[in-house]
Structure formats: structure tokens, C-alpha cells
Amino acid sequence: MKVLVPVKRVLDFNVKVRVKPDESGVDLANVKMSMNPFDEISVEQAVRMQEAGTATETIAVSIGPDKAAETIRTSLAMGIDRGIHVKTDAEVEPLAVAKILKAIVEEEKPDLVVLGKQAIDDDSNQTGQMLAALMGWPQATFANSIEKDGDSLTVGREVDGGIQTIKVTLPAVITTDLRLNEPRYASLPNIMKAKRKPIDAKTSDDYGVDLTPRLTTVKVAEPAGRTAGVKVADAAELVAKLKEEGVI
Ligand code: AMP
Numbered sequence: 001m002k003v004l005v006p007v008k009r010v011l012d013f014n015v016k017v018r019v020k021p022d023e024s025g026v027d028l029a030n031v032k033m034s035m036n037p038f039d040e041i042s043v044e045q046a047v048r049m050q051e052a053g054t055a056t057e058t059i060a061v062s063i064g065p066d067k068a069a070e071t072i073r074t075s076l077a078m079g080i081d082r083g084i085h086v087k088t089d090a091e092v093e094p095l096a097v098a099k100i101l102k103a104i105v106e107e108e109k110p111d112l113v114v115l116g117k118q119a120i121d122d123d124s125n126q127t128g129q130m131l132a133a134l135m136g137w138p139q140a141t142f143a144n145s146i147e148k149d150g151d152s153l154t155v156g157r158e159v160d161g162g163i164q165t166i167k168v169t170l171p172a173v174i175t176t177d178l179r180l181n182e183p184r185y186a187s188l189p190n191i192m193k194a195k196r197k198p199i200d201a202k203t204s205d206d207y208g209v210d211l212t213p214r215l216t217t218v219k220v221a222e223p224a225g226r227t228a229g230v231k232v233a234d235a236a237e238l239v240a241k242l243k244e245e246g247v248i
Contacts, residue, residue, distance in 0.1 A: 001170070003112045006061045007060050007074075008039055008068075009064050009071040011031060011120070012034040024217065025217060026220060036120055038116025039115070041116065047078055059080065059084060062083070064088065068087075069083075069085050078186050083197070084108075084200045086203065093124075093213055098134055099134065102134045103208070105131075115175050128173050138173070140153065140172065143156070143157060143158075143176050143177055144177050153174070157177075
């Protein structure tokens, strides 16, 4: 089974997000960037499938600026076989990402595409679903467990109040949720080995995809600041205050 893993370079999850003074977006100047955390989970899943003999080849794809190659390199150090870097400095919306991925899927013919459930920068939660629709493939989103079962996969999905188990036939699209696995750290020898693994450099023109945005960002604003709290003497005063504020 050939597995394709799209990985996005995003603002590191530990970084405090700063909104630009003109509210046009988030300030990305001189901030730490890393692989989208859900994509690390997808990479771990693909590598484990290869270690178990279920996957025969694993490929990472990233669409983004020059530095997105570093994100691919991280996935190679975790165990992915090779990479495809679609270079662009434009902000690429989920639909355009899905169209590029579709073109790559048609070229590479993987049996499975494993994406993160969402990118933590745009929080779109759209790309996997759009890719499945464009390909006409079944999809299992928010995966909590994945088992190969002949020509199908049995996937446990995180839903409100529990786990839903579904079966999808291959080829299929999966999006990963937080509790699927714990991604490994790349060891130094594997980081060195990853330097020799190939990354194909491409552009969106190679796939004939128009990256023109379909959405306009009206504004990005900081969340409202919290107001200072007050101390109460006892539970009775607390209840009285909550009633006064209309909370209870
Ligand atoms: P989103 O729909 O933007 O929340 O992203 C969901 C998933 O799609 C991510 O976790 C990635 O697996 C994939 N993805 C989104 N944008 C990109 C990108 N520029 N390059 C590679 N993969 C991406």
C-alpha cells in the first residue's frame, strides 16, 4: 500500500500569536514555525504502517514557501521515504491545496492519503474532505484508530460522546485526530539519513492549478482581553454575585 501524507508548515503551537497592527492577519515575522501537529500524527501513522509491513512506500507533500522543504525534511527524518515540495509564496486556501493534492494523487496513485484533521493556523478542517470529494473516494475523518482489513480500513472516529467505528474501502482519505498516536522524535542518525532522501521540487503550474484566493479576509482581531476578577468572602456572597450578574 502506497501512502501519501500532506504536511503543512505552520506557526509553532507554543508561539503566542500576534495580530498585525492593521488587523490584516497574523504576524509571521521572526516566529518559530513547525510541522502542523496533526500532520506529525499522520506521519507517525504512515511510518508505523510501513514498519508493520502494511505500507510499502510513504511520500510527504508540502505546498508552501522554500522553508516548507524543512517540514518535509522533518517527516523524512521521522521515517517517510521521499518528499514532493510544491513551491509557492502565496497563501494557499484549502480548495487549491486539495486540487494540487488531487493532481499528485493522479500521478502517484497512492492507496491512502492521510491528512491532519485541521491546520492549526487557519483551523479550516476542509482539505481532507475536499480531496475526498474531488477524487470521489471514501473518507474517514477524525481518526482515533486505523486497522487494515483486506481491501478496506476499519477506522475508529472521534465523535461527540464516544468512538464511531466505520469501514472504508481503499483507496481512501483519512484525517487524523489527536489521540491516534504519539509522534516520535527523529533520532540524530535518522536526521542525517534524511538529508540524502529525495525531495522533488514542483510548482502549482506543474499541476495546472490556479491559486487565486476565493475568500477575502475582512479582519483578524485579538480575542477580547479578560477583565480583572473580584474576591468574595464566602459561598453565599458568590451565589449572590452570580445572581446579580445574571449568571444563575
Ligand atoms: P485545513 O483544511 O487547512 O485545516 O488542513 C487540513 C490538513 O490538510 C492539514 O493537516 C494538512 O494535512 C493538509 N494541508 C493543508 N494545507 C496544506 C499545505 N499547504 N501543504 C500540505 N498539506 C496541507
